[in-house]
Amino acid sequence: MIVGVDVGTSVTKAVAFTMDGEVAAVEAHPTALGHPAPGQVEQDAEQVVTSVGNVLAGLGVQRPRAVGITGQGDGLWPLDAAGSPTAPAVSWMDGRAGEVVDAWMADGTFETLFRRTGNAPFPGAGAPLLAWLDRFRPGVLDRTATAAHCKDMVMQRLTGVRCTDPSDASNLFTDPRTGLRDHTLVDLCDLGHRADLLPPVADMPVGELQAAVGGLPAGLPVSAGPYDLPACAVGAGVARPGDGLLIIGTTLACEVQVDRLDLSGEPAGQTLLYGGPGGAGGWLRAMPAMTGTAALDWVLRLVGARHDELDGLLAQSPPGANGVRFLPYLSPGGERAPFVDPGVRGRLDGLELARTRADVVRAACEGLAFAARHCFEAAGLTGEVAACGGGTGSEAWLQVFADVLGRPLRVARGPEVGARGAALVAARRFGIELDESEWTRSTRWYEPGHDYEDGYRRYQADVTALRSSM
Template sequence: MYVGIDVGTSMVKAAAFDSTGRELAIESRSVGLTLHGGVVEQDMEEVYAAVVDVLDSLTAQVPEPVELAGLTGQGDGVWLVDAQGRPVRAAASWMDGRAHELVDRWLADGTFETVFRRTGSAMFPGCPGPLLAWLESHEPKALDAAAAALYCKDMVFHRLTGAGPTTDVSDASMPFLDPRTRSYDNRVVELLGLTHRRGLLAPVSDPVATAPALGEGLAAGTRLANGPYDLPACALGAGVTSPGDGLLIVGTCLASLVATTDLDLTGEPAGLYISTDRPGHWLRAMPAMVGTAALDWVLSTTGVRHEEVDGLLADTPPGAHGVRVLPYFAPSGERAPFVEPRLRAELTGVSLESTRADLVRATCEGIGYAARHCLAAAGLTGTLAVCGGGTRSPAWMRLLADVLGRPLRVVEGEVGARGAVLAAAERYGEPLDAEAWTRPTAVVEPDAARAAYYAEGYEEHLTRLTAARARARA
């Protein structure tokens, strides 16, 4: 039995697989987010307790011993811990927006672009650079008390194994890692005013770190590997490794990834290059801030249940009777395929005749247009896989295929956990059949007429977005 652990933003999951990649059991626990005034934080003890709980429940279901386990989780944010791996303060989430003024300043003075040209990382308020700089200005005592500024999965690995602070090249990619040398760029640290905090950056393990579990959640001695984080783990779990092939993750974050061997640091600074376990291979990532979270907000606001979505999508035609949604709901604005910290969602074309179905379809279409924008910017030329919670809606998948104008290789199940196991197996030399583990569960073809309609709608979306970005800067 192989176990993958995925420490998500709102849900902690663990999945057990046999040697062929068949899912044997899945356990999950929700974890909370605290949101107030643009600040988005998580309780580290709650997150870690959820990890132990799902592992205890999972391993109790399947009597076979765990051969090895792989760990993945949400990226970005700042998870400050002391020398024992205990929290110094609440974790600042990747969704946090408190550092937007710093990003605004760096955008204006050229620091933002300089960092991108050196690392391929377009900073946004919820990534470690701005957050650490904000903490330095407002909570320096928290940094004084910390032994390390970790990413989410690194905190969990630290606690599960007792190993020293460590991260991997994927998490370190935003924003301090030089993708050519696969080590921290000290000039970037200096540019962000953090040279005297350089010691808080966890050592980069390349390849990913391994250590035996201490006995919480996993039996003592169980082999555990740390990383990569959730976006590249999903790419591995979906079989997206050939240059030009892409993955769309329809989750809380709408993430578009394209495998590439071309490191191009020119063009508009946006997204990031995620270093992978293979030197010279990257994932060009355009992780838009809000995916299913945008639809969740609309559903909760209109009183619609998730199980009603497919029926509502069938109740209104493409174009949603003129209702349009720019789905930029995150408190920290947008980070891909452009950075606009002050951008906010817009809902237009609504009248007293508009229905809940119109609002739901318009939101799904808006998310689809945002995905198309991201995939184009990331350089998609090959096949496209799709995974995430959104795949549970067949109607939404058909809509997405139409909006994107291409077939979707749907990969269901716990794709991030699956990728974490494959990464762990590679690290430990376990011979797993990656092709069998990543086989799609379905292929959704676009309808030619609807795809043509949405191609025009996409151009309209870009026009509305240009105007919205101008208003955000005014």
């Protein structure tokens, strides 16, 4: 077997895969998010490491051929030389660096960073968080040896290897053409004196367990990366330029494989170095919106509905939600894709006494689908779309996505597509032969039906009006 570990924002999961891609066992363990101040979101790195050991133990697999690790991207995980935390990790959901991003937008730093790296800084990204800590918590950085990413923290603790992979490095001062750090950008952000905190970049981060962990023996081969967005693309079989992946999770992540760099247009999203299925290479143009299922969860709580009622509620309200419209920008950090605006906030419009909770829920599902189309258009989608994530459990919502996107939607082989991608990458790195087409085959298809063009144009007009009013 091969084990894939996915260290998510609120849950760590491990999956044991047989050599033909079947799931033999799945184990999950929750991790907590801390909120020390309004708009701030932190995690305890020690708790995350413990969760990894717990899920590995829970699998009951004593000697897999390899372990592949992926996890949440962005954020900042400050570590000492031994890989232990020097302060709580700052989550990608954190909004404390909003003023840093605002200042960079005003003085041109934001534009320069995007045109040189293809990555638009947002408050929860590594660069503005590093700048914020340097300004307001310099003591934390003074005792820090590595400004790490989540999966790299886990890798260092398990194997002693201190490095990051090209996908996480893409988001932190890296030239996407060469894969090398651009230290002129570090200096541009007044962080030259902190450059030694950036971990080295390895094309294939690999190591061995230093000690037994979760029942797995010391010496077991371990690989790290890519982080969760590209890992899901690998696990879903996104293999051709123009093809896309829709991750319906906490964030509504939309990404498209591209074979040429285009850093024109409104600065937003991410450009990630990508080794796709078969190691095809190229880049992922990713638009990971801050909105996602968390926004739908909020609406369901608002109207007093359960998740298992979603399909029934969608059936009770027609396309267009009887005029109710929802702009799903509820994150305290604003939005990062397909535009960056730390101050943007959501709206629920078109309410009247005749409207029902089903109309509100449908408006939320349609608003999130419109946001996905907005992201895909910015990312350059021209091919097919695969889908994964918790939101794929709703048949009716998947149909809304297919309708709004106006193209067929295929559901990737699950469960845990990110862990599947991490396992596939581990197999490549350690020379384990697999049938990747079988590992990444689709399980369901949805054909577009209802025409949402008018609704999408209204959504675009609403977004433009909202941004101009902020």
